[in-house]
Amino acid sequence: VIERITNVLNEPHQLDTLELQITSSIGASVYPEDGLDSEALLKHADTAMYKAKDEGRNSYQLYSSEMNTISMERLMTENYLRSALKKNEFELYYQLQVNSITEEVVGIEALLRWNHPDLGPVSPAHFIPMAEEIGLIVEIDKWVLTQACKQRKIWQQQHFDCGRIAINISSQHFKHNLIDSINFALKESGLSPVLLEIEVTENCFIENIKHASATLQKIRQLGIKISIDDFGTGFSSLSYLTQLPFDTLKIDASFISKLPGDLKQCQIVKSIIAMAKGLDLTLVGEGVETTAQAHFLTVNGCDVIQGYLYSTPENAKGVTERLAKQQLLPTE
Ligand code: C2E
Ligand code: MG
Ligand code: MG
Numbered sequence: 001v002i003e004r005i006t007n008v009l010n011e012p013h014q015l016d017t018l019e020l021q022i023t024s025s026i027g028a029s030v031y032p033e034d035g036l037d038s039e040a041l042l043k044h045a046d047t048a049m050y051k052a053k054d055e056g057r058n059s060y061q062l063y064s065s066e067m068n069t070i071s072m073e074r075l076m077t078e079n080y081l082r083s084a085l086k087k088n089e090f091e092l093y094y095q096l097q098v099n100s101i102t103e104e105v106v107g108i109e110a111l112l113r114w115n116h117p118d119l120g121p122v123s124p125a126h127f128i129p130m131a132e133e134i135g136l137i138v139e140i141d142k143w144v145l146t147q148a149c150k151q152r153k154i155w156q157q158q159h160f161d162c163g164r165i166a167i168n169i170s171s172q173h174f175k176h177n178l179i180d181s182i183n184f185a186l187k188e189s190g191l192s193p194v195l196l197e198i199e200v201t202e203n204c205f206i207e208n209i210k211h212a213s214a215t216l217q218k219i220r221q222l223g224i225k226i227s228i229d230d231f232g233t234g235f236s237s238l239s240y241l242t243q244l245p246f247d248t249l250k251i252d253a254s255f256i257s258k259l260p261g262d263l264k265q266c267q268i269v270k271s272i273i274a275m276a277k278g279l280d281l282t283l284v285g286e287g288v289e290t291t292a293q294a295h296f297l298t299v300n301g302c303d304v305i306q307g308y309l310y311s312t313p314e315n316a317k318g319v320t321e322r323l324a325k326q327q328l329l330p331t332e
Helices: 002-010 038-054 066-084 124-133 137-157 178-189 209-221 263-278 291-299 316-325
Strands: 013-015 018-020 025-028 059-062 090-099 105-116 120-122 164-168 196-200 225-231 248-251 282-285 304-306
Touching: 002 025, 025 038, 038 059, 038 066, 066 105, 066 124, 090 137, 090 316, 105 124, 105 137, 105 304, 120 124, 124 137, 137 164, 137 178, 137 316, 164 225, 178 196, 178 209, 209 225, 248 263, 263 282, 263 291, 282 291, 291 304
Parallel strands: 025 059, 105 164, 164 196, 196 225, 225 248, 248 282, 282 304
Antiparallel strands: 013 018, 090 105, 090 304, 105 120
């Protein structure tokens, strides 16, 4: 039966001049083994459908009881996540970026935290993939953008000279009316675009470089700066560096962690810096934890240092106190 349904769904559909192909993820449960009433059967079929989605699109799964434990946890988290925005459980943390030579604050990155009712503050690395999967990331990203702009405006009103506020943009948001979200956030907060920077990863442009280029050009025309985040960790070619209008390149923490002991990593980092300089990009070293790493980056020409050495991510109150004191001496 499933195969027959799949075959029917897979038939191309003609919409005017467009030919559309639909794929399906199907979960099935069987009476009476998997449930005695429609509610139990549908619930288990739903569980099996999520498994099918996990296995890759256009596939099907029959329910088995082992699926249950994993998916109950997952469902709980999904439900929690769906209500987190309404319940005000998200909070922004901020991490300072400092000039490698003068140690002055030159920027601040906004980093999202979810104050989970049971688990406490959760890193976005844990929930963003799920938020992407259930189609919630755009809404979350919009909230982040607006909140972060409002906070930067407050720091401006308090006369803190702390550079641009940098905001991470998910690839789904990038492809989904990002410009409208930016305009909304700027209007809501009253922040000048020259105090805003967005961070994108190569996932944003790997599929459609033309669309990405047009979007980035428009963002730049507003006066906003653009960083390429997690540089060196993806799979795409270097040619996008010449095709897209970036201002800043962030060297991923995975390259920094073994500095300066690992000679190969040292060579890679030096080469990244040389290449970025040649392309007139500002360089930020991410995940800098030791003075030795900061020293290596500084002498090799890296402009900006970001990491626990100078600043762990803190909430707005903590960062405000920090900015007020301007005590940015290394904590090592
Ligand atoms: P990212 O943008 O590359 O951010 C840097 C990550 O490294 C942050 O993790 C930060 O807390 C951590 N970090 C900073 N300094 C150090 C250090 O010295 N040592 C170590 N070990 N780690 C350091 P976090 O906050 O857990 O965020 C993880 C990722 O989640 C971010 O990576 C970013 O890609 C994404 N993310 C964060 N906030 C948002 C958001 O508002 N929207 C979207 N779409 N993604 C976000
Ligand atoms: Mg980032
Ligand atoms: Mg990064």
